[in-house]
Amino acid sequence: MRSTIAILVLLLSTSALAETGYVTDRLRLGLHNAEDTSDTPFRYLESGDSFEILSRTRYYAQVQMPDGVTGYVKLNYVVFEPPAKLIVNESLAEQARLEAEIEDMRESFAEPAALIEELRGNAANLRVDVDTATARIAELEAENARMMARQANYSHSLPYTWVGGATVVCLVAGFLLGLWWVDRQNRKRHGGIRVV
DSSP: OHHHHHHHHHHHHHHGGGOEEEEOSSOEEEEBSSTTSOSOOSEEEETTOEEEEEEEOSSEEEEEOTTSOEEEEEGGGEESSOOHHHHHHHHHHHHHHHHHHHHHHHHHHHHHHHHHHHHHHHHHHHHHHHHHHHHHHHHHHHHHHHHHHHHHHTTTSOOHHHHHHHHHHHHHHHHHHHHHHHHHHHHHHTTTOOOO
16 A cells, blocks of 8 residues: 555656746745755746746745756745746737837838839829820821822822923923924925024
8 A cells, every 4th residue: 555655656746747837927936945945045036937846745846947956946836827927028029029020021012012103103104105195196097087088089180290290391392392393394495404
């Protein structure tokens, strides 16, 4: 029977070896050398400090700090869930990290946003240019239609330059032909002799 109790006590103390404990909220807990914490604490632990519980009794626990220092604390001031102070600090740190990440994202999107605004401005300018070009095309198409109608009206007539050119050619040719004819008639009358 004693061996069974000893085994149970050993199992209970072994299962407690891997637990992590925290100092409760708003407390400075003394870390002592004496197992019953009757001596003066050699170090004070703040709320949220974590340590590993090496062993525990009903009222006291032997703990090891993250830096390897061991000592004893009162078990009444130890909780096994992170205290509110630690949760709040972790939440604030996470909030600060997320705010920094959001700010980084804003900065990384600032350049593309400026480029997007520039492209929107360019697109607006291009729309104005397209509208102007479309209006000019409509004007040219209307003018072309008028010219085509005019050409259809004058399809059987000659241009003034052609008529004027042909008239000048005819006058010059008629004058020269007239001179030749008069000269020929004079020579016929005078027996082939040219009279000036």
